[in-house]
Amino acid sequence: NAGVTQTPKFQVLKTGQSMTLQCAQDMNHNSMYWYRQDPGMGLRLIYYSASEGTTDKGEVPNGYNVSRLNKREFSLRLESAAPSQTSVYFCASSEAWVGAEQYFGPGTRLTVT
């Protein structure tokens, strides 16, 4: 049982390049989330997917797109990377009920130069 896995662990991009961050969970969770973590700002929600086939914007969605490929996988795409997107990105998953805890992946450290 691997929990939540993310690839890649590290990535360096040049401004304007694109990339996709991959996330998968093996806990049969309905809900999945993408966050970014910046110093002194906690975690901020980028997008989430309450269930397979649905996605919704979070607090900071600009510059990102997501795809809920199936129940296991939820990817985050940067179409044209900007230095402001330098951050650590975390994927999480949870059961659907409101009091359920979220389980986090190990993170992807992205630097945009």
Add this chain to the structure above:
Amino acid sequence: AQSVTQLGSHVSVSEGALVLLRCNYSSSVPPYLFWYVQYPNQGLQLLLKYTTGATLVKGINGFEAEFKKSETSFHLTKPSAHMSDAAEYFCAVKGQGAQKLVFGQGTRLTINP
């Protein structure tokens, strides 16, 4: 809407001393409250949560927190700090019926030998 304020971005205590990390929340509906811990270069891990029922909640690694509705607080405590407790701690809130978890900015705990 929900929000979380963690008082003190850095807290330093001596090994064996009491750990107290403060969290105040704002929520227009009864909240669900969470404390997560993040060790260096890792994802977040749930320490404890309050959903309903007993207001004193016990978690992993000897931590506990008390939900005080009148004070809108959910402070995290541990009677005796260990060196292994050095990490960043995040308080988070979710309103009943809400899908999204709102995080505080985090408190970095340092343990002095």
